[in-house]
Amino acid sequence: MKSLVTLFLIYLFACQASAQTVRPDLHSPDIWNVTNRKTEIITESGKKVLRVNEAVNDGLVTLKDHSFVNGTIEFDVKGRNVLQKSFVGVAFHVQDAKHYEVVYFRPFNFMNPDTARRLRAVQYVSMPDYPWEKLRADTPGKYEKRVNPVPDAEDWFHAKIIVNGKSVKVFVNNATDPCLEVERLGTLASGNIALWTGNSSNGSFANLEITPARE
Template sequence: MKCFCNVFYFLIGLSSLTSWSQQSTTASKPSYIVYNRTVEQISENEKKIVRLSEGAGAGVAWIEGLEFSEGEIEFEAKGRDVLQKSFIGIAFHGVDNETYETVYFRPFNFQSTDSVRKIHAVQYVFEPKYGFQQLRNTRKDEFESAIKPSTIQATDWFRVKVVVRANKITVFVNNFNEPCLEIPSLNLSPIGKKIGFWVGNNSNGDFANLKIKRD
């Protein structure tokens, strides 16, 4: 599989910057190292978007030069309402293109009337040892959950905050006061510090407004 590299820009207003401590990172001209996807920059309704293409297998756009160990990750994401073709999220503690943790979403399950699918809306995995199927087989429903708030549609933009501290992962969506996922990290001694936008098998994805607060 080929790697593609492109440069994109985040436009973050002063009000966003002042809401973060001096430990915060906002990249004005980040460079992406992209694995198993292509990526483009587009603008829609004044939102600057990083768009990853659709493809077989997982793909990730690592942010070159940015490291993350503990703290908070915020970003916006938008998927699509296509069954098994919309897996979108953030990869972190990356060692390489195969070894990383990720929190990702299945937008096609957000409003599912199937009770089983509905609780498979947000997922944590630690690749490659603890993929979703391994966790589902051995620790059923512990590392995935329904979306909160429950009103988000499959094609909506939604804002995610992933808190990574003390071997614990907590995920909030759209500033909702209750987390939609709160689980122990399966990566107890992380050595990787790579972070990037992630999409799953047969998926594309749109991302915007990434902010990192490092402890």
């Protein structure tokens, strides 16, 4: 009986360890690889913030030595209310600068008076085979949705991404219902995690947390 209890405790400890939350230090430049961007370390309202500059084409700030398969990614992010100049999110299953999946937001569409634009506030893509242009043309409205609740386009908001097998769910500001729920595309199964900014976009990130799923 004691041996069974011991085995159970070992199993329970292993499960808890496998689901331990990682909180990377955004102020430790040595743990990040920066691609096509420059970064600035600041403190804002008590938050350790990593600010990413604006540049042509997409940029990634990739966490070194951390492989992600399934689990939960949470972060605070701030973009700007400038049309076509604010694409901010987190990439996962990153292989390199061309192969990854990403969930990103378009803050300039959050409260846009154009109804069609409001329906394009959060987006999932799988690069390079499933960019937003292809998804919008082939399956309009499936991989991009409006955000609910609607954040201030110029302020910080909290995002949570849950990756579970072929499923991706996205939540904003601690909502109980996802604003986006889609089936993953492509064949990527694991890889790194990166802070992501789109073409001609800057962005600020804070409070990144990664909790792997229990296997």
